Amino acid sequence: MTDALRPLIAGNWKMNGLKAAAAEFDAMLNGAAGVSGKADLLVCPPATLIAAFADKARGKKVAVGAQDCHPKASGAHTGDIAAEMLVDAGATAIIVGHSERRADHGEGDALIRQKAEAAWRAGAIAIVCIGETQAQRDAGQTLDIVRGQLSGSLPDGSTAANLVVAYEPVWAIGTGLTPTAKDVEQIHGFIRELLTSRFKAEGARMRILYGGSVKPSNAAELMAVKNVNGALVGGASLKAADFLAIAQGCPN
Numbered sequence: 001m002t003d004a005l006r007p008l009i010a011g012n013w014k015m016n017g018l019k020a021a022a023a024e025f026d027a028m029l030n031g032a033a034g035v036s037g038k039a040d041l042l043v044c045p046p047a048t049l050i051a052a053f054a055d056k057a058r059g060k061k062v063a064v065g066a067q068d069c070h071p072k073a074s075g076a077h078t079g080d081i082a083a084e085m086l087v088d089a090g091a092t093a094i095i096v097g098h099s100e101r102r103a104d105h106g107e108g109d110a111l112i113r114q115k116a117e118a119a120w121r122a123g124a125i126a127i128v129c130i131g132e133t134q135a136q137r138d139a140g141q142t143l144d145i146v147r148g149q150l151s152g153s154l155p156d157g158s159t160a161a162n163l164v165v166a167y168e169p170v171w172a173i174g175t176g177l178t179p180t181a182k183d184v185e186q187i188h189g190f191i192r193e194l195l196t197s198r199f200k201a202e203g204a205r206m207r208i209l210y211g212g213s214v215k216p217s218n219a220a221e222l223m224a225v226k227n228v229n230g231a232l233v234g235g236a237s238l239k240a241a242d243f244l245a246i247a248q249g250c251p252n
Protein backbone atom coordinates (compact mmCIF):
# COMPACT_ATOMS: atom_id res chain seq x y z
CA MET A 1 0.00 0.00 0.00
CA THR A 2 1.67 3.13 -1.16
CA ASP A 3 -0.05 6.39 -1.98
CA ALA A 4 -2.56 7.08 0.79
CA LEU A 5 -5.45 7.98 -1.48
CA ARG A 6 -4.95 5.23 -4.00
CA PRO A 7 -8.10 3.10 -3.64
CA LEU A 8 -7.92 0.04 -1.41
CA ILE A 9 -10.20 -2.88 -2.14
CA ALA A 10 -10.20 -5.05 0.96
CA GLY A 11 -11.93 -8.40 1.19
CA ASN A 12 -13.29 -9.52 4.55
CA TRP A 13 -13.91 -13.24 4.28
CA LYS A 14 -15.49 -13.33 7.76
CA MET A 15 -15.95 -16.92 9.02
CA ASN A 16 -15.70 -18.44 5.55
CA GLY A 17 -12.97 -20.52 3.99
CA LEU A 18 -11.36 -23.92 4.48
CA LYS A 19 -7.93 -24.90 3.14
CA ALA A 20 -9.54 -25.63 -0.23
CA ALA A 21 -10.30 -21.91 -0.61
CA ALA A 22 -6.64 -21.49 -1.53
CA ALA A 23 -7.69 -22.17 -5.12
CA GLU A 24 -9.92 -19.07 -5.10
CA PHE A 25 -7.10 -17.06 -3.56
CA ASP A 26 -4.75 -18.32 -6.29
CA ALA A 27 -7.22 -16.99 -8.87
CA MET A 28 -7.12 -13.61 -7.13
CA LEU A 29 -3.32 -13.61 -7.20
CA ASN A 30 -3.35 -14.52 -10.88
CA GLY A 31 -5.78 -11.73 -11.76
CA ALA A 32 -4.34 -9.10 -9.48
CA ALA A 33 -1.75 -7.75 -11.88
CA GLY A 34 -4.57 -6.87 -14.27
CA VAL A 35 -6.27 -4.56 -11.77
CA SER A 36 -3.27 -3.31 -9.82
CA GLY A 37 -3.33 -0.10 -11.83
CA LYS A 38 -6.71 0.64 -10.27
CA ALA A 39 -6.38 -0.24 -6.60
CA ASP A 40 -4.38 -1.90 -3.86
CA LEU A 41 -5.81 -5.29 -2.97
CA LEU A 42 -6.05 -6.85 0.49
CA VAL A 43 -7.66 -10.15 1.48
CA CYS A 44 -8.49 -10.85 5.13
CA PRO A 45 -9.22 -14.58 5.41
CA PRO A 46 -9.96 -16.39 8.66
CA ALA A 47 -6.88 -16.51 10.90
CA THR A 48 -6.38 -20.19 10.08
CA LEU A 49 -5.53 -19.32 6.47
CA ILE A 50 -3.38 -16.22 6.95
CA ALA A 51 0.01 -17.94 6.95
CA ALA A 52 -0.70 -20.10 3.91
CA PHE A 53 -2.15 -17.18 1.95
CA ALA A 54 0.68 -14.84 2.93
CA ASP A 55 3.23 -17.41 1.73
CA LYS A 56 1.48 -17.63 -1.62
CA ALA A 57 1.13 -13.85 -1.91
CA ARG A 58 4.79 -13.05 -1.38
CA GLY A 59 5.94 -10.80 -4.22
CA LYS A 60 2.41 -10.63 -5.65
CA LYS A 61 -0.06 -7.77 -5.82
CA VAL A 62 -2.40 -8.90 -3.02
CA ALA A 63 -1.69 -8.22 0.65
CA VAL A 64 -3.06 -10.43 3.39
CA GLY A 65 -4.75 -9.14 6.52
CA ALA A 66 -6.63 -10.28 9.62
CA GLN A 67 -10.16 -9.67 10.91
CA ASP A 68 -9.51 -8.97 14.59
CA CYS A 69 -6.80 -9.07 17.24
CA HIS A 70 -6.44 -9.04 21.02
CA PRO A 71 -5.09 -5.80 22.51
CA LYS A 72 -2.27 -7.59 24.37
CA ALA A 73 0.88 -9.03 22.80
CA SER A 74 0.74 -12.35 24.68
CA GLY A 75 -0.64 -13.93 27.83
CA ALA A 76 -3.43 -15.98 29.36
CA HIS A 77 -6.22 -15.25 26.88
CA THR A 78 -7.53 -18.58 25.67
CA GLY A 79 -8.68 -18.57 22.09
CA ASP A 80 -7.48 -15.04 21.35
CA ILE A 81 -4.82 -14.06 18.83
CA ALA A 82 -2.32 -11.24 19.30
CA ALA A 83 -1.57 -8.75 16.57
CA GLU A 84 2.06 -9.86 16.80
CA MET A 85 0.99 -13.43 15.92
CA LEU A 86 -1.02 -12.23 12.95
CA VAL A 87 1.89 -10.17 11.66
CA ASP A 88 4.21 -13.12 12.27
CA ALA A 89 1.86 -15.18 10.09
CA GLY A 90 2.07 -12.57 7.33
CA ALA A 91 -0.76 -10.11 7.97
CA THR A 92 0.01 -6.49 7.10
CA ALA A 93 -3.37 -5.04 8.11
CA ILE A 94 -5.90 -5.88 10.81
CA ILE A 95 -9.61 -5.06 10.75
CA VAL A 96 -10.83 -3.90 14.16
CA GLY A 97 -14.27 -2.90 15.38
CA HIS A 98 -16.28 -4.66 12.70
CA SER A 99 -19.99 -4.35 13.52
CA GLU A 100 -20.23 -8.14 13.78
CA ARG A 101 -17.64 -8.06 16.58
CA ARG A 102 -19.33 -5.06 18.18
CA ALA A 103 -22.62 -7.03 18.13
CA ASP A 104 -21.46 -10.64 18.70
CA HIS A 105 -18.77 -9.88 21.27
CA GLY A 106 -19.99 -6.64 22.81
CA GLU A 107 -16.91 -4.74 21.69
CA GLY A 108 -16.97 -1.01 22.39
CA ASP A 109 -14.99 1.96 21.18
CA ALA A 110 -12.39 1.91 23.97
CA LEU A 111 -11.46 -1.73 23.29
CA ILE A 112 -11.42 -1.12 19.56
CA ARG A 113 -9.01 1.78 20.05
CA GLN A 114 -6.72 -0.53 22.04
CA LYS A 115 -6.90 -3.11 19.27
CA ALA A 116 -5.94 -0.48 16.68
CA GLU A 117 -2.95 0.42 18.84
CA ALA A 118 -2.09 -3.26 19.11
CA ALA A 119 -2.08 -3.50 15.32
CA TRP A 120 0.40 -0.61 15.18
CA ARG A 121 2.54 -2.06 17.94
CA ALA A 122 2.88 -5.20 15.82
CA GLY A 123 3.61 -3.19 12.67
CA ALA A 124 0.25 -3.59 10.93
CA ILE A 125 -2.21 -1.07 9.53
CA ALA A 126 -5.46 -0.81 11.50
CA ILE A 127 -8.70 -0.81 9.51
CA VAL A 128 -11.25 0.64 11.94
CA CYS A 129 -14.92 0.00 11.18
CA ILE A 130 -17.75 2.30 12.12
CA GLY A 131 -21.39 2.53 11.09
CA GLU A 132 -24.95 2.92 12.34
CA THR A 133 -27.64 0.26 12.74
CA GLN A 134 -31.02 0.39 11.05
CA ALA A 135 -32.67 1.53 14.29
CA GLN A 136 -30.13 4.32 14.73
CA ARG A 137 -30.63 5.38 11.14
CA ASP A 138 -34.41 5.38 11.53
CA ALA A 139 -34.01 7.55 14.62
CA GLY A 140 -31.96 10.08 12.62
CA GLN A 141 -28.83 9.36 14.66
CA THR A 142 -26.45 8.36 11.84
CA LEU A 143 -24.11 11.34 12.09
CA ASP A 144 -24.05 11.24 15.89
CA ILE A 145 -23.16 7.54 15.87
CA VAL A 146 -20.47 8.04 13.24
CA ARG A 147 -19.00 10.97 15.20
CA GLY A 148 -19.02 9.05 18.47
CA GLN A 149 -17.51 5.85 17.07
CA LEU A 150 -14.87 7.76 15.15
CA SER A 151 -13.78 9.81 18.10
CA GLY A 152 -13.85 6.79 20.46
CA SER A 153 -12.28 4.14 18.23
CA LEU A 154 -9.45 6.04 16.55
CA PRO A 155 -6.31 6.38 18.64
CA ASP A 156 -4.31 9.58 18.85
CA GLY A 157 -1.42 9.19 16.47
CA SER A 158 -3.55 7.91 13.61
CA THR A 159 -1.94 8.71 10.25
CA ALA A 160 -2.70 8.09 6.60
CA ALA A 161 -0.07 5.34 6.67
CA ASN A 162 -1.19 3.45 9.77
CA LEU A 163 -4.97 3.77 9.73
CA VAL A 164 -7.87 3.22 7.35
CA VAL A 165 -11.47 4.03 8.25
CA ALA A 166 -14.23 1.77 6.96
CA TYR A 167 -17.74 3.18 7.01
CA GLU A 168 -20.11 0.23 7.02
CA PRO A 169 -23.78 0.97 7.71
CA VAL A 170 -24.88 -2.14 9.59
CA TRP A 171 -28.18 -2.31 7.72
CA ALA A 172 -26.30 -2.54 4.40
CA ILE A 173 -24.12 -5.50 5.42
CA GLY A 174 -25.13 -8.72 3.73
CA THR A 175 -28.57 -7.36 2.86
CA GLY A 176 -28.13 -6.25 -0.74
CA LEU A 177 -29.19 -2.77 0.38
CA THR A 178 -26.86 0.19 -0.08
CA PRO A 179 -27.19 3.86 0.73
CA THR A 180 -27.60 6.14 -2.26
CA ALA A 181 -24.45 7.68 -3.71
CA LYS A 182 -25.71 11.00 -2.32
CA ASP A 183 -25.97 9.58 1.21
CA VAL A 184 -22.51 8.01 0.94
CA GLU A 185 -21.08 11.33 -0.24
CA GLN A 186 -22.66 13.15 2.70
CA ILE A 187 -21.43 10.68 5.33
CA HIS A 188 -17.94 10.26 3.88
CA GLY A 189 -17.68 14.05 3.62
CA PHE A 190 -18.68 14.29 7.27
CA ILE A 191 -16.07 11.66 8.22
CA ARG A 192 -13.43 13.54 6.21
CA GLU A 193 -14.23 16.77 8.07
CA LEU A 194 -13.89 15.03 11.42
CA LEU A 195 -10.62 13.36 10.39
CA THR A 196 -9.15 16.59 9.09
CA SER A 197 -10.19 18.55 12.13
CA ARG A 198 -8.56 16.00 14.49
CA PHE A 199 -5.57 14.76 12.46
CA LYS A 200 -4.97 17.79 10.19
CA ALA A 201 -3.02 16.93 7.01
CA GLU A 202 -2.94 13.22 7.92
CA GLY A 203 -6.71 13.21 8.22
CA ALA A 204 -7.03 14.71 4.77
CA ARG A 205 -5.08 11.78 3.34
CA MET A 206 -6.53 8.86 5.31
CA ARG A 207 -8.46 6.35 3.28
CA ILE A 208 -12.17 6.08 3.99
CA LEU A 209 -13.58 2.81 2.67
CA TYR A 210 -17.25 2.16 2.07
CA GLY A 211 -18.56 -1.28 3.06
CA GLY A 212 -21.96 -2.96 2.85
CA SER A 213 -23.27 -4.99 -0.12
CA VAL A 214 -20.54 -3.82 -2.52
CA LYS A 215 -20.63 -5.96 -5.65
CA PRO A 216 -19.44 -5.67 -9.25
CA SER A 217 -22.71 -4.07 -10.38
CA ASN A 218 -22.59 -1.16 -7.90
CA ALA A 219 -18.84 -0.77 -7.37
CA ALA A 220 -18.18 1.80 -10.08
CA GLU A 221 -20.93 4.11 -8.83
CA LEU A 222 -19.89 3.84 -5.19
CA MET A 223 -16.14 4.09 -5.85
CA ALA A 224 -16.66 7.28 -7.88
CA VAL A 225 -18.16 9.11 -4.89
CA LYS A 226 -16.04 11.89 -3.40
CA ASN A 227 -14.11 10.76 -0.31
CA VAL A 228 -14.69 7.09 -1.05
CA ASN A 229 -11.19 5.69 -1.22
CA GLY A 230 -12.02 2.04 -1.71
CA ALA A 231 -14.25 -0.68 -0.33
CA LEU A 232 -14.45 -3.25 2.43
CA VAL A 233 -16.16 -6.16 0.74
CA GLY A 234 -17.75 -9.15 2.45
CA GLY A 235 -19.67 -11.72 0.42
CA ALA A 236 -18.43 -10.59 -2.99
CA SER A 237 -14.80 -10.94 -1.87
CA LEU A 238 -15.12 -14.72 -1.67
CA LYS A 239 -15.08 -15.11 -5.44
CA ALA A 240 -12.01 -13.99 -7.35
CA ALA A 241 -14.00 -12.84 -10.38
CA ASP A 242 -16.26 -10.60 -8.29
CA PHE A 243 -13.46 -9.27 -6.12
CA LEU A 244 -11.33 -8.36 -9.15
CA ALA A 245 -14.32 -6.85 -10.96
CA ILE A 246 -14.94 -4.57 -7.97
CA ALA A 247 -11.32 -3.36 -8.14
CA GLN A 248 -11.74 -2.87 -11.88
CA GLY A 249 -14.66 -0.55 -11.06
CA CYS A 250 -12.41 1.95 -9.30
CA PRO A 251 -11.97 5.23 -11.15
CA ASN A 252 -8.74 5.74 -13.09
Ligand SMILES: O=C(CO)COP(=O)(O)O
Binds near residue numbers: 098168173175214
Ligand atom coordinates in the same frame (compact mmCIF):
# COMPACT_ATOMS: atom_id res chain seq x y z
O1 LIG B 1 -19.25 -6.42 6.47
C1 LIG B 1 -18.80 -6.24 5.34
C2 LIG B 1 -17.36 -6.17 5.10
O2 LIG B 1 -16.65 -6.04 6.28
C3 LIG B 1 -19.70 -6.13 4.18
O3 LIG B 1 -20.27 -7.37 3.95
P1 LIG B 1 -21.10 -7.60 2.58
O4 LIG B 1 -20.23 -7.08 1.47
O5 LIG B 1 -21.30 -9.08 2.52
O6 LIG B 1 -22.35 -6.81 2.71
